[in-house]
Amino acid sequence: MTTPAPRITGVVPPVVTPLTQEGAVDVPSLERLVERLLAAGVDGIFALGSSGETVFLTDSQRDLVLDTVVKTVGGAVPVIAGCIEPTTPRVLDRAGAAARLGVDGLVATAPFYAIVGPHETERHFRALASSVELPLFAYDIPVCVHTKLSTELLVRLAAEGVLAGVKDSSGDDVAFRQLALAVAERTPGGGFSLLTGHEVVVDAMMLAGASGSVPGLGNVDPDGYVRLHRAAVDGDWDAARREQDRLTRLFRIVDAADPATSAGATRGVGAFKTALALLGVIDGNAVSLPLRPLDADETARVRAHLELAGLL
């Protein structure tokens, strides 16, 4: 538990899960998508995250996704796997499957649905870390979990080696900065990964101390995120900002779906898949129930953004 965890840095896209019209995992599309990410020079792959529709997939579908990603990556970069379940025993179930399928790290949220407090959340992460051999990353995503992981808890678990990193989708830049500073003070040897999940502020969060990013939009434009990361690492903040501004405009594809008949996941994952289908990377833009795929008008709006961004 106290061995220095393999530090993950750079661009780690949360790979979407292409589906057939019938709702099955579209393995050839997933393979092409992963290969394209690797070709762009990403530093890792996050499978079965929120963008990967993990909470919509059955366990056998999840296993198929992990198996496909691990084999396609072939050890080129680390693969970390979301084990997104409401409680400790269920996360452990998924962690076991992921470990058997050969991933390099596990990602878990605080408990959800179950009504818990800070003591239960801490017990959850400690129980996970003591039961699994792989590095454990905390996924801080209050918009889904409805709890924000406290800076104090994260710093403590980082210092003790319980956690190998945080994937921050909290939208709380104040807490992110305080976390970055405190982790730097408390884990001086490094080894802790602080990854931002917000694709429109990667430059700013790198300046604030992030180790890297997990951008959903990185499915669509992995080259852009790789360029952005390298500029930030090189200290060329003007170049990083220009790339970020371009990507922030591209992110407007998530506004393509009619807000009167769609919400969050439909708009986000639906747009990423529609863009990937337009780019010819995956075969179709099917999403899981109860989401709906983008229609022709909405797809035209996605296409316009891709053209503006120079991708089509």
Next chain:
Amino acid sequence: MTTPAPRITGVVPPVVTPLTQEGAVDVPSLERLVERLLAAGVDGIFALGSSGETVFLTDSQRDLVLDTVVKTVGGAVPVIAGCIEPTTPRVLDRAGAAARLGVDGLVATAPFYAIVGPHETERHFRALASSVELPLFAYDIPVCVHTKLSTELLVRLAAEGVLAGVKDSSGDDVAFRQLALAVAERTPGGGFSLLTGHEVVVDAMMLAGASGSVPGLGNVDPDGYVRLHRAAVDGDWDAARREQDRLTRLFRIVDAADPATSAGATRGVGAFKTALALLGVIDGNAVSLPLRPLDADETARVRAHLELAGLL
């Protein structure tokens, strides 16, 4: 989908899931608990609800719970099964298992974790109803799901026969009253069940139009809830209120656990199980990770409440 659903009324306790120290389902304890509920005269059993720790159990544990409950009940009263999963495909997975195991109705929440809006929620319930043969009950529990089902949606789905009932744990008595009135107007032939999940206001909600209750505390004192229900049905509201006041005092067992080191589920389910162990109904008060069982001091406080209520 439009056949009149079997209407469920009366007291339908959400049965807890007794566990061994090792975290396995304690089948003999569960059998004794169900038998005690039947002996008290309850009108149905709700298995795998929030009180049943459903989101802590693996699928095989869930199957064992349903199998045990269905066999122990032996058709004496309806058994309805929670299919508590974040999205449509995963609920359908559980619904299939529950149907195979012989339950009489299914209970599902709105999607959770996934970021959705009203259109996705409506599509979810319609997709579930069109795929399963059994009556479908909506479980409105915003404290877990973080969405309140709108009265307008529930009334519409009730009128169309998509839903056979609602289990209301919303804590929103205003919406409950409006729902009761609107459902009475729109489903004049009856057939829709409006069940309150709030054990301390069953008398008031019966006056407001409830068909019955799903009281977690009914695990501990089923006789009290049966008396309360019968008094309400007979229009003896003073008797109903007296019984309710007694049960509201008993409900203070959920305050037994130290609030500095416990929250929601630990305090509620933990207290119910501790009371059942003290009453000799189940073998122990073990709960699932990341919850913790009540300790000796906390157990003493539960015992004091049981004595005050005349149960010990």
Next chain:
Amino acid sequence: MTTPAPRITGVVPPVVTPLTQEGAVDVPSLERLVERLLAAGVDGIFALGSSGETVFLTDSQRDLVLDTVVKTVGGAVPVIAGCIEPTTPRVLDRAGAAARLGVDGLVATAPFYAIVGPHETERHFRALASSVELPLFAYDIPVCVHTKLSTELLVRLAAEGVLAGVKDSSGDDVAFRQLALAVAERTPGGGFSLLTGHEVVVDAMMLAGASGSVPGLGNVDPDGYVRLHRAAVDGDWDAARREQDRLTRLFRIVDAADPATSAGATRGVGAFKTALALLGVIDGNAVSLPLRPLDADETARVRAHLELAGLL
């Protein structure tokens, strides 16, 4: 501080504040409205509550409202005055003005806008009670204040005589029942008023232990609420429920305004004022900025509900 407070029971409508087209207080309309409430047999008047648009009025307008209400009531029933301001010093400012104008009690919420916790909230109510001579009622309205007053705090302040009562607009019937029971145990001599602000569950909350109600809809149909209260006090719960069902249907006037262009206060206060104008009680349905008055189509929908309820 420990003298038994004058207990307020029965129907205490939160009187709306009629306005001219120019936004001035319409004193003759307010006088007619108060006289109509008294004629219906209400047990008190709550001036400058949320329905009274108190947070939209300047201090001189507020003084004019209190002066008009106190003089029109002429001691026939108690008048309690909302002192709705974010913090202690500002509430005290309003409390002084209200006391000088001759009201019989004061109503204050927890602090709002200011970021505070339970200690600050307790200090707030204690500071108010020790500075004012009049009975102090806590106004529990989380939809506006964004904090729920805890049952534990309310019971403690009731037992010590700091508070003379609670006006509950929390929508939390579970907490309301627990409060009613605990207050009955802890203030055995009575003297504490537990008033529900939810006009569609008055019967149920009376069964649960309320002393009375503060129904916004009571502006429109005070006779109905007086009949409902008397039936509940007489133990004729079937009559209470029938009256409540009629009033719950009438409450649908708050759905008259187009939800695409209106929200909360526009829909509620706007509908009450429109109904009162249609009934000839007040001269017009003007509301304060940034609200908007109901338009002709919306007014027609209000009229239809009034006709259904037998008021027009």
Next chain:
Amino acid sequence: MTTPAPRITGVVPPVVTPLTQEGAVDVPSLERLVERLLAAGVDGIFALGSSGETVFLTDSQRDLVLDTVVKTVGGAVPVIAGCIEPTTPRVLDRAGAAARLGVDGLVATAPFYAIVGPHETERHFRALASSVELPLFAYDIPVCVHTKLSTELLVRLAAEGVLAGVKDSSGDDVAFRQLALAVAERTPGGGFSLLTGHEVVVDAMMLAGASGSVPGLGNVDPDGYVRLHRAAVDGDWDAARREQDRLTRLFRIVDAADPATSAGATRGVGAFKTALALLGVIDGNAVSLPLRPLDADETARVRAHLELAGLL
């Protein structure tokens, strides 16, 4: 309404309001504080913001604060005044007073306490802008107001010249970046001020497109924020980050108060005032009821942070 507003950039501290032990405004202390800020080279002063305890002060106290600040500043930099009231008529009341006292701009939030939606919020800002001659800044502070101003609304009001700027205390960096980009596209001539209120991410938000900052901690260390701003403007992001890291450590003074007996405003404003008293800038650390001043132990912790930061 469409004339280009005077653009405010740079460091604009939200000046705290020193109080005597009796709760009166401590004018000499306020004068010394403002003079110190000017000497440090700040670019403006924001009076009567949240840090200025504006919702705790009576109207005459507020007038005294504005009069003191305007006279002390003497035109050296712009003074903008918070008009923090729940609704349009009340904000207008304060706006009139502020204009008479000679401020250079007004700051207003969305309506609070009143239950409103997006239409009411838009009507609110439009009514304010059309009634006042001074530039109007929107204050986006959901932690107090409990509504987030939408990017779409802010961009539209910016493009039309209704708003002269935004003071962002939303803690939502994603929305901030999208706002910065959209405003740059839609108001190409400039003239719109985008000011971050989050003192620990000023460097990152400057990179993301902020025009400046409104740091509460700037009361304590104005020199640090001036250095940080100049480094960012010069493109020396490494220097900006180092200064920000130092200030982020200093910001830990807000953790000095015991969390078991204090919350938000006590911890923040209480710490700023305690630091200023320790630095000899103001006479004491008194705060308004229901807040409490920091005690001796807590003050010692503030002192330690000041020493670490090189200020004592």
